[in-house]
Amino acid sequence: MSVYKYFILFLLLFSLNLITNAQNQKPRVIVTTDGEADDRASMVRFLLTTNEFDVEGIINSSSQFHWVGGQGWKAFHPVEWVKEYIEYYAEVYNNLKLHDPSYPTPEYLLSKWKVGNINAIGEDDIRTEGAKFITELLLDETDSRPIWIQAWGGCNTISRALKIIQEDYPEKMEYAAKKMRLFLIWEQDETYQNYIRPNWEHFNIPTIISDQFDCMAYIWPKVLPKDIQTYFESDRMTNNIIENHGALCSVYENNQGAFNAEGDTPAFLHSIPNGLRSMESPSYGGWGGRYVNVRNNVWMDPLPDSTYTRPDGQWGFHNSWSKQMEHDIESNKVEIRTNYFKPIWRWLDAVQNDFAARADWCVKDYASANHHPIIKLKNTPINLKAKAGSKIKLDPSKTTDPDGDALLFNWWHYNEADTYQGKSINTSHHAKTKITIPEDALPGDTIHMVCEVSDSGTPKLTRYQRVIITVIN
Template sequence: MKKTFLLSILFSTYISYGTAQELENHSIPEEKTRVIVITDGEADDRASMVRFLLSTNEFDVEGIINSSSQFHWEGGKGWNAFHPVEWIKEYIELYGKVYHNLLLHDKRYPSPEYLLSKWKVGNIKGNGEYEERTEGAQFIAKTLLTEDHDPRPVWIQAWGGCNTLASALKIIQEDYPEKMEQVADKMRLFLIWEQDKAYQEYIRPNWEHYQIPTIISDQFDCMAYIWNKVLPATVQSFFQKEWMTQHILQGHGALCEAYPNKKGAFNAEGDTPSFLHNLSTGLRNMENPGYGGWGGRYVKVRNNVWMDPKPSSEYNYPTGQYGFDNSWSKMMEHYTDSAQVAMRTRYFQPLWRWLDKVQLDFAARAEWCVKDYASANHHPIINLNLQSLDLNAQPGETIKLDASQSKDPDGDLLKVHWWMYPEAGSYKGNFHFESEHPKTAFKVPQDAHTGETIHIICEVSDNGEPALTRYKRIIITVNH
């Protein structure tokens, strides 16, 4: 009797559908995102590169470019010293040592030879220098100018300064001015701060009016060097020595063994949010930076430029360069007053709310480096009863939600969690929705007004080791 009772509890929470054989032709995820990485090679860039390379099955990598920043440039002294550009080649070679094992888990992983062909050296000789037409700048320009009839945008991630990107865009402006609008329409930018003067001095006055979707992030800093000061304790455990050593640093192949760390603990990956934003998790955040996803959530501040939500009404967005010197994160880093600490925690929440799942995803990819398919875990596949994820509904209308046909490639049990993401929608009424049942119903609140939006997240996690999660976002637009 007791055993029957326990099983009934288990299966009221988890569902189980599918085996690896059944899903062999069913597990193709969403289309890959086109990306260009521009990096100044700091220690946290090198840590981010390990995770990035393990995530390249999700991307079409168009370029990996050395650049400088206000912090590191060729000829810089002491802390400003520039890490030799060959580190990218070395990391790709380490990736090559685990590449064939990664293929066991996803045939879409690019070859080391392909990645090496995309590695170029950009503007590295000074802080913010963008006049020289370096190989890296010309490579970016050529990529953006190529008329390949591919409708997918190119996401350019500035892990360091914007100077090599500025040089590339200056080449286009000077040599192909008639193509500037076409190129701008192709670009999406994710900047980890403005780490030199190039954005304000050249890109903003010459390109921003083309309405290029541009994220300039400060909330990334909770994954950088201050993580152990600002992350909630429940999240910090995924970054501490015991977890990192067990799941990443030891016994996971050559690439993970090279991961820069702090005596076995997480050191920093300040640049990682830029490509977490580009992962196809199902959160649809690439449609709109205000939706929120693994790379954070942002608000539009001018043109099509998006920055972090204000910590409080007393804060004002910068009129010029947004970076280390006027960072809200740095302003709040040393807060000790309980009210200020709570405000800082809320400020970083758009990013840290996902970080346990982000770290488990990293752990699974680390295992793909050394385990065969049957011994590792893989992401669940969500199947909903809806023909569209964009719905129209009236106040008081009931919407039936059903994720019971979701599947897992490893045959694991699946747990479904439905929840309303109030910050992402425009409806701001006092209404809460949450359910742990695969089949549930959502009743549109009676006080919702025409045109307001409500975001419902379907979160599906398996019970594998490490547990993996994927999402579907349903956006309800209210009408009368």
């Protein structure tokens, strides 16, 4: 073989290695939390999911609901709760490693715990340890991978971090902005509107501001469909999560054994690499919800119906569509509300089964627990081009299950995520299937097909692979 051919082969292998590494990289995440009861419940699930992420920070912050000096319900939970929960995680860590060796060590997680701006609602003047920590991560030029920064409470610690960059390193603002991804559970103080929006939004930072999350918060018994509610009721939660599942699950905040609230959980559900590709665009939809572009690169909830208008300013408790619909009892309004939350609840059976499996991993050996199927497509790229009227083959026959369980395949058309506006493509329960691109599809239209694979284990676990078809002439 000539030197030239060796060189070409080297470049090819090097490129393939880069692609493989990129596909295998875990999402980087930072959590900021005001420590409310539902934050603490979310933290249990988050810690059990840390094998899916590169955890870059867990940072105490405040919100309009909880801050140091707040009274009664608004009192601030002492910051040490984060350390305590990581210590509970440490008690089950060795068992978790039996199921996935990539779970981070308790020592690593403790090194990522910092205290941010907690002293008042929206206080973003003090250069706290937490704010400086975020700044350092965003300015670090040794790792340019994106970081999903989650605001489980207010945005004030994030705001302070960005102020440090603007004040001390203005020439680095664009670099930092390119690394940032924001997932906000409402705007729980005014710092997004007062500082982040006017100073940073023009950099087109991908930003999700969610109201859909509320179906996993305190109002879940009112707004979730009855068949989904069963996954949150006391029998299932007590038996599958809270009792006899180790130290971490034993401190899970609950309501007499039933689910209480995890309003912040969608912020990290969005970043779990489960095959739905939701991190590629908020419009795709996934476990953390589905969103529409409203300005720049800011994404919010789809309109419940044409009578709703999106706020110009802060999006939060005082003008939440969820709160407006919470007490609706008329059948037509209940239908609107149910459809509004569907981008999240449609996945919640799988989400809750995933939680139950991870709780099992705290106490069971590998052979006694269940693990997720591994979907592999055969001769089926995840991005396809096809002409209207053409037939294409979808083949996940290389899919395996680590426990040897039987697998149930389901190909379905996620038409809410399409830009194609026509009829739905029929569901198929065969592993290998053929679909026909609709004749009325226009060049440039996208069609989203989801391969959903569930195993026969207990609890039933589900993974996905989304295939996006772009229509061409």
